[in-house]
Amino acid sequence: MKSLSLIPLLLASLLGLAAGARAETVGDVDTAFKLIGPDHKIVVEAYDDPKVNGVTCYVSRAKTGGVSGALGLAEDKSEASIACRQVGPISFKEPLPKREEVYSERLSIMFKRLRVVRMVDAKRNALVYLTYSDLLVDGSPKNAITAVAVDRGTVIPVK
Template structure:
């Protein structure tokens, strides 16, 4: 019964508590794989999440990252690794409801209960008519040089509108 509580009921209880604190995920989990068995609490895993660009219709970014398990991971106290991989793709017709900034953060998600975030920044490459997406993590005091970058070319017939 203790194992059942640690693996199922404890993570659900923590999720309900965190939902009331404004900690919200901006991603859709596409899948995950376990990387290490943990006796008490969820296993360590790699998760793959999809982020639809809120300002560019037809572009989705897929991010894979490590998620720490165990008791600390179950209650939100674990600090996930500062490594992520990103691949953004055109998944439909690309359109721009509003002009874009030359560079702006389009997503961020907490990786720990305190201070650490995964960030995705979009940069417009005007010369090549492409959208470049960069993912990295940062902390209040120091970030990580680990990063990943991807680009989505936009049809030459479509001009990317800038602010």
């Protein structure tokens, strides 16, 4: 009986963690009409790299509609696309690890996440961003990649 009372608390904490990882929605387009609930759509979201001033990444992904989508119970597709661009002067808040997850958002009520990882290509003075989705046990090989070249006069500080 006690374990059943913990389920709402567990769900609320999972949803609360995901809410902190939200990006700014730039826009969306409908891809399929749903009679009940919101339509299926492709959403474009922007987020600023938290450790690199002047770089914004745009991620497009499918968002499931219908009743399950409206209730937050739907599992969104694994496909995503990413484009990161220099939107101002590039500067670094602190030295960067060679590889670091910079963004994560849930795609289903349990265990499926969309992730964006930044990698430093020191030889070419570039920041490489990879997006993919994973599950607790088995992820998807579907991924997308983009890179932002940093001016040779600005050395990327690496940990």
